[in-house]
Amino acid sequence: MDIIKVDAIDSTNTFLRDLNRKKQFTNPICVWAKEQIAGKGQMGTVWQSNPGENLTCSVFMQVNSIKLTDQFYISMASSLAVCDALSDFMVTKLSIKWPNDILSDKQKICGILIENVVKNGSLTGVIIGIGININQTSFINLPQAGSLKEILGTHFNVEEVLQVLLKKLVYRFSKLSVSNFKNLKEEYETVLFRKNKPSTFLDVKGNSFVGIIQSVTNQGKLQVLLEDEIVSAFDLKEISLLY
Template sequence: MNIIKVDAIDSTNRFLRELNREKTFVAPVCVMAREQLAGKGQMGTVWQSEPGKNLTCSVFMKIDGLKLAEQFYISIATSLAVCDTLNDLLVTKLSIKWPNDILSDRQKICGILIENIVKNGSLIGAIIGIGMNINQTKFDNLPQAGSLKQISGRNFNIEEVLHSLLLKLENRFLNLETSNFDILKKEYERLLFRKNKPSTFLDAEGNSFVGIIQSVTNQGKLQVLLEDEVVSVFDLKEIKLLY
């Protein structure tokens, strides 16, 4: 895979998106930044990262034959690729906090932001932003954040982690090309944080309620069993799972 290294940049996703507009990629491309000045997470949150201590990158992946209604499988494949990478690094107690935060025990060590590229109503590619906490040990006002160094007590070579991640990503995306959706979804659901456990949620109005995560739909919505034995389906903007 072609890797572009930059020193400081506002957002690797934005950089790669604009580069794709100029060149129209036909093969996977990765942009890796030593420092990201305006990295974004889900729902517009800011990704906090000390320069040179973490992996901040974006990857363009070409998409063939995936319907718009199946786009959540891009998130599933990416989440599993990150978990594959961390498994190889002997990181334990991995889980996926819906939709695609990667946790070790209860600490968030990786965030994913995906921007799909659609042309004439069809998915043709995805820009996948990945922020992985590697050698940083202090996080201001982020009590749930953690890093590989905090977990293991040792330093990691960030470029080695990147190369492993890119290999895992390409392998998982082969499953998309062969439409192995059931296998991907079962693996993803097996790793879901708080699955089958009573958990507290906030709705869009900020009201709390208790439910039990059952599964996700093919469109990526969360299926939650409520106290009245009814399974309700929620989109990302409609519900927040509390730790």
């Protein structure tokens, strides 16, 4: 896979999206930034990363024969690819906090932001923004954040982590097809953070409630068993899971 290396950039996702509009990529390509000034997270949040200490990159992957209604399978494949890569570096207790944060035990070590590339109403590709905390050991006002160095006590070569990650992404996307959706969803749900455990959630009004994560729908909604024995499905804008 071709890799574009840049020293400092506002957002790798924005850079790659704009570049794709000009070039119309048909092959996978990665933009890797040593420093990301305005990195984006889910729901408009900012990704905090010290220059040169972590992996901040975005990858364009072509997508064929995947309907827009099935786009959450792309998120599943991307999340599992990151878990695959981190497993190769002996990171333990990995889980996916819905929809696609990667945790080791309860420490968040990776965030993923996926943007669709749509042409004539059809999904033709995706831009996957990935931020992995690697060598940073101090996170301001982020008590749940962690890094590979904190967890394993070892300094890592960021480019080595990137190379392994890209191989895992290519492999996962090679298996991304309707015939494999069932297996992909089962694998994702197996490592879903706090699945089958009583957990506390916040709704959009800030009210807390207790529920038990059961699964995800094909569209990526979180299915939660509530106290009245009813299973309700929530999307990302409706609830947040507390640690």
